[in-house]
Amino acid sequence: MKLNNQWRNHFHIEMAKGLVNDPNGLCCINGEYKIFYQWNPAGCEHKNKHWGLVKTRDFVHYTKPRLVLKPDQPIDKDGCYSGTAVMLDQQLHLFYTGNVKHEDVRIPHQCMAVLDEKDELQFKKALIVGMPNGYTAHFRDPFYFKMKDLHCLLLGIQNADLKGRAVVYTSKDLKQWEFYGEVKTELEDFGYMWECPNLVSFNDADAFIFSPQGLKQEGLRYQNRYQSGYILGHYDFMKNEFIHGDFYELDHGFDFYAPQVFTNENRTMMIAWMGMPDEETSYPTAEDGYLYTLTLPREITKSGNRLLQRPARELNQLRHQILLSKAESQIKEFNFPLSQIGIEIKLELSLQAKCECCFDFNGEELKLIFDPEKELLTLKKADFHYGKDACRFMHIQGKQLQLQMYLDTSVLEIFINDGEAVMSSLFYPLHELKAFKISSDQPFDMPACEIWQLKGII
Ligand code: FRU
Structure with missing residues (x-):
């Protein structure tokens, strides 16, 4: 294929070939930021999702993109979907959704991959959570957080009434995982699926950031096909309840979805996918064999009842x-x-x-x-x-x-x-x-x- 470089970006992360979507597993280890992301290296369709990886210490110099997590096991054969990364016992753990399809039936598996730090292509995968009762197969995007001595995963899910929800699983040993429950919010009827949940704490408040699908446009709100935004308030883990204010969108442009947030040394950063799922018309670079990019890294702070986003100072x-x-x-x-x-x-x-x-x-x-x-x-x-x-x-x-x-x-x-x-x-x-x-x-x-x-x- 002849590649036309007319629209190649200079300072945004994009792939030479294939489709990029959600940033995944953002973390910083010994001063090195790891930016994983969804990548179909073989084409511009939403299938065959791998995790790619680029690393940087300064958001100027990056390592070459590498394929890290491949859909090569029965537990993830139709795609290694989005998730998070965390260092536990000196080993990088990736939590992700292994997408499996039998004929047209989707079976989501929540998986854990433990990487050998000496060789980032060596990892051991395990299925840790299957489908809970009372929900549909839209169950994905584990976000890891720690609560006291418990490992916790926050996931997006669709309930039996076809409403978007978030649920929490907990584990003491990373092996046995228990369904802790559905996060109670005031968003009873707020879209049919909540993708890519994130939970992040600021000094005096918690933010639940997620990407609800199926919201209808209301005035100037929700102009895109799908949204990404947050509620701010207080998450009470014991009650599994989020007391919160209004939902605010994080971006008002055309192409912003599935942001991921992480905190490192008192700085909260965010990267999102520049693209939108299920759009009817594709962008013209698909003809050149590549599609979409990630946003610039942003710094997130809280001011009053809002989150502020500024370009990362390294830029x-x-x-x-x-x-x-x-x-x-x-x-x-x-x-x-x-x-x-x-x-x-x-x-x-x-x-x-x-x-x-x-x-x-x-x-x-x-x-x-x-x-x-x-x-x-x-x-x-x-x-x-x-x-x-x-x-x-x-x-x-x-x-x-x-x-x-x-x-x-x-x-x-x-x-x-x-x-x-x-x-x-x-x-x-x-x-x-x-x-x-x-x-x-x-x-x-x-x-x-x-x-x-x-x-x-x-
Ligand atoms: C969001 C999303 C996630 C899923 C991933 C698959 O864009 O649909 O819910 O894990 O993309 O690539």
């Missing part, structure tokens, strides 16, 4: 050259010619009137439109492949807009107002980048605009 090391550092006042238009991809833009705008920030690919536009009257932010991509425009919308408060945007060849990640919101999207322009432009109906002050040329990850 500053990608800054190669400053192209522009400017503060202008009382202008109506700003046009900066740009030809090379791999850009970071930091921008602060104080606006009274409608304003557009636009990446111009010779007529093809990727735009962010801010309407302070309506307190509305719109991300609009002209999709020349499918001949239509597509938009995502979000509410934003106030007249101040602070943006940190990372533009890769086919990825745009926009961090808004110091991490209050993020919009992450894939796009596949047919033309070359020409300029970055800002325009407004009324003169505006631009107190700061920095544009950096970024290096690629190595």
